[in-house]
Amino acid sequence: MLARVKSRIPSVTVRALRCGFSASYSVATKKASTSSDDQLYTDLPRPPRTKSERKPHPTPMKVLIRRAKEEREARKLQPCRMLENPPDNGLLVPELIPVAHHIYRARESLLKGLSELVRSIPVQRCCFCSEVHVGHTGHEIRTCTGPKSGLRSATHVWRKGGVHDVVSFPKCFHLYDRVGKPRVGHDERRSIPRIPAVLELCVQAGVDLHKYPCKRRTKPVYCIEGRIVDFETVAQADEIQDEAHFPDPVPGYDIRTSVDAEQLENDSTDEVKSLKELSGETLELWFEMVRGAKQIMESYTVWTCGYCPEVQVGPKGHKVRMCKASRHQSRNGLHAWQEATIYDVIGHNYVWHVRDLNGSALDNNLKRFYGKAPAIVELCVHGGASIPDEFRSMMRVDVVPPDRDEVDLVA
Template sequence: MQGILRPLRALFARQLVAWAEPPPPPVGARTRWLHVGGGGREPEEDEVVPYADVPRPGRRWERKPYVTPMKVLIRRAKEERQARRENPCRVLEHPPDNGLLVPHLVVVARRVHAARERLLDGLTRLVEGEDAIPVKRCRFCPEVHVGRVGHEIRTCEGRDSGARNSLHVWRPGTVRDVVGFPYCYHLFDRVGKPRVVHKEKYDVPRLPAILELCIQAGVDVERYPAKRRTRPVYSIEGRIADFEPDEAGNSEPGALPEPPACSPLPSPAAPTSICSASPDASNEQKEEEVTVPELASRTLQSWIDMRSGAARLMKKYSVHTCGYCPEVQVGPKGHKVRMCRATKHQQRDGQHAWQEATVDDLVWPSYVWHVADPGDGSPLANELKRYYGKAPAVVELCVQAGAPVPAAYQSMMRLDVVPPARDEYDLVA
C-alpha cells in the first residue's frame, strides 16, 4: 500500500508547487522582436528597435563570413546535381534564372535607381554647397571624419603611422569619401554569357555595382544596353540553350548575339556623373528653395530607401563578392579576371574567392565617429573613445545637417551615453 501512495504523494506535491509559482512575465517588445523577427517591416510605436553596434572589421588574412552556411550550400549543390541527372533537358521556370525579369521587382529597381540619383545630388549639395558640412579624410588611410575639426583618436594604420603615434593627418574630403560604390563588369546577357574571362578585361565596361543590379532587374540605361528576353531559356546538361531569335533574325539554337558597343566610360575621378540628373530636373531643383534640414532629411531617406530596395533585389538577383578583397560582381557567377591581390592570391592564380555578398559589400557604409556637439569645436579625445558612438558617414552627415536620427542607428551612435570631461575620464569606473 505504501508503494502505491508514494507516487501519488509526489505527484500531488508537484501540482502544489506549480500552483504556488507566479505566472511567467509577459513577453516584452524587445524579446518579441528578437524571437519572432522584425525583418522587412517597420517597428510599431510600442516596440523597441533591437540594439545594433558597428560590425567589427575582420582581419586582413581572414575570409569574410559566409552569409549562407556552408552545409546549406553543399546541400543545394547536391540537389541541383540530382535534378540535372534526372532531367538533363528542362525549361527553367523561375525568373531571373530563365532569363526573364521578375515583374514585381522592376518597380523596386527603378526606385533604387532614383534613390541613388537623389542621394548623390543631396550629398553633393551638403558637402560642396554654400552651407556645406566639412568632411575630412586621412592622408594615409581610409579613415573619414565628419566635422570641422578632425578627431584625435589614434587609429591610423597607414604609412609612417608609428612615427605619428597612430594620429591621422586630415585633408578635405569629397562625396566619394562619404559613400562608396564598388565597380563591377557589365553583363549584356546575364544568362547566355554570365562570366567575363581574363582576356575581356579591358573590353567589357565597368560601372557601379548597384547600377548594374538595377539594370539587370529591369532599368534601361542607354549607355549600358542589356538583352531582354520574352521566352525562358533551356538547360541542357547544365548548359544554357537559347532558342529565341534575336533582332538580326538568327534563330540557331544556342547562338548568342554580339553585345552592342557601349559608350566610352566616364573617368574614375567622377563616378557620380553616371546617373546625373537631366538639365531640366537640375534647374527645377535649383529653383526650388529647400532648407538644409529638409535637404538632409530627404538625402537620409534616399539612403534608407536605396539600401532597403537593394536588399530586396539581392534576394532574387545574385551578387557575389570576393572573400578577401572588396571586388564585387553582379550576376549568376563571378568573373574570371585575375586581379585579386589579397591574402592567398598566389594559390588562386590571382582569381577571386567568390561568395555571396551583402548590402554592405554593394554600398560601402564607411563608418565614422559620431560628434554629439558639432558646434563645440573641440576634437574627439583618444582617452574617451569608448564613450563615442559610430554611424555611417551618410547618416552622420545628414544628422549634423539637421535630419532626425533614424531609430535603427540610435544605439549605434550611443545617444544615451554622456562622455566625461578630459580631466574626469580616469575617475570613471
C-alpha cells in the same frame, strides 16, 4: 530575535527559498532583457577584420552544400529542361522593374543632395587610410592602419573629403548578356566597362541605359546538362536591343521609357530647400535605396570576394585575376567568390558620432564613451534630420562623455 527565528527554520527550506528566488530572478531578468534591450539596443559595429580572415558566409555552408546536391540530382533526372523561373531563364522579374527604376532615381537624387550637404557640413578624410570624420576638426582617436602608421602612433592625417567618402558604391563589370555569357574572362578586362554595382543591379533588373545596353529576351532559355542554350535566332542574339519587349507589369507603367540623367535634371524643380529639409530627404532616399537593393538581391544574385571588396552582379563571378588579398597566390589571383550582402553593394562607412561640430576633437582616452553611425547618417543628422531609431543606440546619444580631466575619476 531574528537570529532565533532563523535558527528554527530548517536548512533545507532555506536552500529551497534561495534556489526559487534565484531562478525566478534570473527568469525575470531574461524576460526583461529580451523584451526591451534586444529590440532597441544596437552595439557598435565590429572592428575591421584582419587581412587573412575571410568574410562570414550569409548562408550557412551546410545549406549551400545541400542546395548543390539537390541541383545535381535534378540535373541527372532531367538533363534537358526549360528554365521557368526568372531571372534564371533570362527574362525579367515583372514585380522588380518599378523597384529598379525607383532605386536608380533615388541614387541620382541622393548624390545630388549629398553634393549640397558637403558644401555646408565639413567632411574630413585621412590621407593614409579610409577613415572619415564629420566635423571641422578631425578626431584624435588612434585607429590609422595606413602606411607608416606605427611612426605616427596610429594617428590620422586629415584632409578635406567629398561625396564619395560619405557613401561608396563599389564597381563591377557590366554584363550585356547575364545568362548567355555570365562571366568576364581575364583578357576582356579592359574592353568591358566597369560601373557601380547598384547601377548594374538596376540595369539587369529592368532599367535601360543607352551607354550600357543589355540583352532582353522574349523566350526562356534551356538548360542542357548544366549549360545554358538559347534557341532564339542568330539575328536576335547578335542584335543590341535598345527597347524591352515585355508587357507592362503594372497598369499605366511603361518600361520602354529609358531612364536618363538628363531627363531627371529636367524634371527636378529649382526650389531652394533649407538645410534641414534637404538632410531629411537625403536620409530618406538612402533608406529607400537600401531597402530596394535588398529586395532585388533576393532574386538577382550578387557575388563578392571573400578576402577583398570586389563585387560582381550576375549568376557567376568573373575570372579576372586581379585579387591581391590574402592567399591570392594559391588561387593564381582569382577571387574567392561567395554570396554578397547589402554592405558589399552599398558601402556603410562608419564614423564616430560628434555632438558639436565646433567642439573640441574627440579624445583617444574617451573613445569607449563615443558612439558610431554611418557617415551619411551622421552628415544628415548634423544637417537637421532626426536620428533614425535603428541607429540611436549605436550613436550613444544617451551617454554623456566625461571631460579630459575626469578620465581617472570614471570607472
